[in-house]
Amino acid sequence: MNRSLRMPVPPLRRNAVRLGAAALAVLVALLVPAGPAWAHNSLRAATPVQQSTVTSAPTEIVLEFMSRLDPTFTTIVLTDAAKRKVVTGEPVVAGAKSTVQLTDTLPNGTYTVAYRVVSADGHPVQGSYPFTVADPTSSAAPVVEAAVSTTPSAVAAVQTDEGRGAGVLVAGVALVVLVAVAAVLLWRRASRR
Ligand SMILES: [Cu+2]
Structure with missing residues (x-):
């Protein structure tokens, strides 16, 4: 042109x-x-650490979030590799931290910590992460994964932090x-x- x-x-x-x-x-x-x-609450730190392998069974699970928790709407559920719920105490909330005590010693195996909390705006935030217990001195038989089981990476992919996803x-x-x-x-x- x-x-x-x-x-x-x-x-x-x-x-x-x-x-x-x-x-x-x-x-x-x-x-x-x-x-x-972006104002949604999210997990800041955890014990046992996400995706970690610990050499002694934890006695408690501590989840620390970015902002204060509402004790009424804080749920922490622990499941074993066979997706069976592990008995824990009720979540004890202190500020942005929530702790559940484990009553029994966990046998070796991979576990999933699932949580559901509420953000300041009232929207629920949930997620989950795996950790593995590998105590060389453990005498308890390890938990065998169910036939149709989720690998640790698949469990990690299931993490659903709604706020982060939208962002x-x-x-x-x-x-x-x-x-x-x-x-x-x-x-x-x-x-x-
Ligand atoms: Cu919201």
Whole structure:
């Protein structure tokens, strides 16, 4: 196309600004509803540590969250490799920490800690993680996994922190939009020469 033919057309820069504004509007629309999701409570630390192997059976499970817990809505459930519930005490909440005592010594094997707590905005947050007991001096027979069992990695993948999931999704969409806008702007700048 001849350069002179393009002269009457409004400057391309104006189109670029308009496109940028549209992209910004899309970003704001995506980010605003997800805002409260970032305020959701999440697990900060745990004992036994997530995905760890401990050489002596733990006597308690301690979960520490990012913000204070409501004792009424704090649940911690321990299951063995055969998905049987392990008897524990009731969760004892102190600030952002919750502890359950284990009444019996855990036999060697892989266990899953599942938790459900409530965020400041009232939305529930739940997740789970595995840990393994491998005590070389343990005489108890290890818990055998059920035939259709979940491997530790599959259990880890099941972790459902709703807030984090929404945040990652929004970040992904925002990234795609930004890359698309950048590509269009670069293409327009290149085609102007
Ligand atoms: Cu919420």
